[in-house]
Amino acid sequence: MSAENNKKKNKSTQVKESLREFINRPEAKNGDCLPSERELGEKFNVSRITIRKALTELESEGLIYRIQGKGAFICVEKIPQNLTLLTSYSEDMRERKLSPDSLILAIDSIIANDYISEKLRIKTNDTAYVLRRLRLADGEPMAIENCYMREEIGSVIAEAITNGTSLYKLFATKCGIKLNHASQTIEVATLTNWEKRLLGNDSPSSALLTKRQTFDVNGQVVEYVESKYRSDRYLFHVELFSSQLL
Numbered sequence: 001m002s003a004e005n006n007k008k009k010n011k012s013t014q015v016k017e018s019l020r021e022f023i024n025r026p027e028a029k030n031g032d033c034l035p036s037e038r039e040l041g042e043k044f045n046v047s048r049i050t051i052r053k054a055l056t057e058l059e060s061e062g063l064i065y066r067i068q069g070k071g072a073f074i075c076v077e078k079i080p081q082n083l084t085l086l087t088s089y090s091e092d093m094r095e096r097k098l099s100p101d102s103l104i105l106a107i108d109s110i111i112a113n114d115y116i117s118e119k120l121r122i123k124t125n126d127t128a129y130v131l132r133r134l135r136l137a138d139g140e141p142m143a144i145e146n147c148y149m150r151e152e153i154g155s156v157i158a159e160a161i162t163n164g165t166s167l168y169k170l171f172a173t174k175c176g177i178k179l180n181h182a183s184q185t186i187e188v189a190t191l192t193n194w195e196k197r198l199l200g201n202d203s204p205s206s207a208l209l210t211k212r213q214t215f216d217v218n219g220q221v222v223e224y225v226e227s228k229y230r231s232d233r234y235l236f237h238v239e240l241f242s243s244q245l246l
Contacts, residue, residue, distance in 0.1 A: 011044075011046050011050050012046075012050050012053045012054050012057075013054075014044070015040070015044050015046060015050060015051060015054040016054040016057055016058060018044070019034070019040075019054060019055075019058060020058065020063065020202070020204070021204060021205075022034075023058070023063050023064065023074050023232070024203075024204035024206075024231060024232035025204075025231075026188075026206075026208065026231045026232075026235065028074055028232070029074065030074060030075065031073055031074065032073065032074040033070075033071050033072070033073050033074075034055075034064065034071060034072040034073065034074065036071060037051045037052065037055075055072055058072075059072075063075060063202075089102075089135050089143075089145075090166045090168075091168075093137045098137040098138050099137065099138050099139075100135070100136070100137060100164075101135075101136040101137075101139070101163070101164050102133045102134065102135050102136065102145075102163060102164055102165075103133060103134040103136070103163055104131070104132070104133055104161065104162070104163055105132040105133060105134060105144075106130070106131075106132045107129065107130070107131045107132070107154075107157070107158050107161065108129065108130055109127055109128070109129055109151070109154070109155075109158075110127070110128055110129065110130050111125055111126075111127065111128075112124060112125065112126050112127070112128040112148075116128060116148050116224065119148065119213060119221070119224035120148060120149070120150050120221050120224055121220075121221050122150055126150075126151065127151040128148055128149065128150060128151060128154060129148070129149045129150075129151065129153070129154020129155065129157065129158060130146060130147065130148050130149075130154075131145075131146075131147040131149070131154070131157065131158075131161065131167070132144070132145070132146050132147075133145045133147070134198055135227075140200075140233075141198060141199045141200055141203075141230070142199075142229060142230055142233055142234060143199075143227045143228060143229040143230065143234070144195055144198055144199065144227065144228045145225060145226075145227040146225065146226045146227070147167065147223050147224075147225045148223065148224045148225070149222070149223050149224075150221070153171075153175055153177070153222065153223075156170075156174050156175055157170055157171075157174070157175075160174050167223075171222060177216050177222055178216055178217045179214060179215070179216060179217075179222060180215050180216055180217045180219075181214075181215055182212050182213060182214040182215065183212070183213045183215075184210055184211065184212040184213075185210065185211045185212075186208060186209070186210050187208075187209050187211075188206055188207070188208065188209065188231075189206070189207050189208075189209035189228060190205055190206060190207070191203065191204075191205055191206070191207050191228065195207070195228060199228075199230050200230075203230050203232065204230070204231050204232050206231050207228040207229060207230065207231055208228070208229040208230075208231050208234055209226065209227070209228050209229075210225075210226070210227045210229065211224075211225070211226050212224070212225045212227075
């Protein structure tokens with residue numbers, strides 16, 4: 001391959017990856033229109049042929065669709081999660097007519113550091129458990145989850161959990177726990193190379209990071225969970241009411 005052809009190929013790849021990042025923005029919606037080929041050519045300072053090649057590859061990956069005479073449109077349907085209800089991942093997926101699944105990456109006993117002990121409300125250097133899972137929907141990777149539990153809970157879960165099992169169901173059936181409420185935060189985080197491979201090499205480099213403390217009816221911490229969700233496939237939904245109605 002000539003140096004000129006290599007240069008064209010590299011330009012096309014750069015354009016495609018830039019457009020992938022644009023498509024995978026957390027705020028991007030299914031059906032959003034991309035800029036025209038002329039606008040993209042001016043933006044990236046490349047020919048329309050290069051732009052069309054990048055769009056064709058993105059279309060073959062299922063990230064966009066094109067309508068003749070109208071343009072290219074984002075084809076990424078995101079999965080919403082209602083932030084006002086305490087539900088499990090499995091319940092969220094079934095509510096959206098998707099088949100939930102999970103792969104256990106590891107479940108180990110650990111010595112709780114200051115951070116984890118504070119989250120679980122145990123003493124520093126106490127034994128705790130961490131359950132690492134890859135969460136899927138219809139067979140596609142959606143999130144990487146790290147769930148920390150106190151020793152008396154984690155030791156039971158370690159004996160009972162299998163791939164695809166609902167953790168919240170085990171809390172109820174194996175531990176006799178009744179969940180009451182949770183406190184959760186959401187922020188943007190960067191995926192490590194290892195996490196990106198798990199979620200798919202086509203996943204954006206940024207992820208939605210959630211941190212959740214879940215409490216039982218007695219006010220005890222049941223779990224502390226940190227999850228990284230694919231930002232191109234997941235969104236969080238909350239309804240806000242006017243203070244005048246309160």
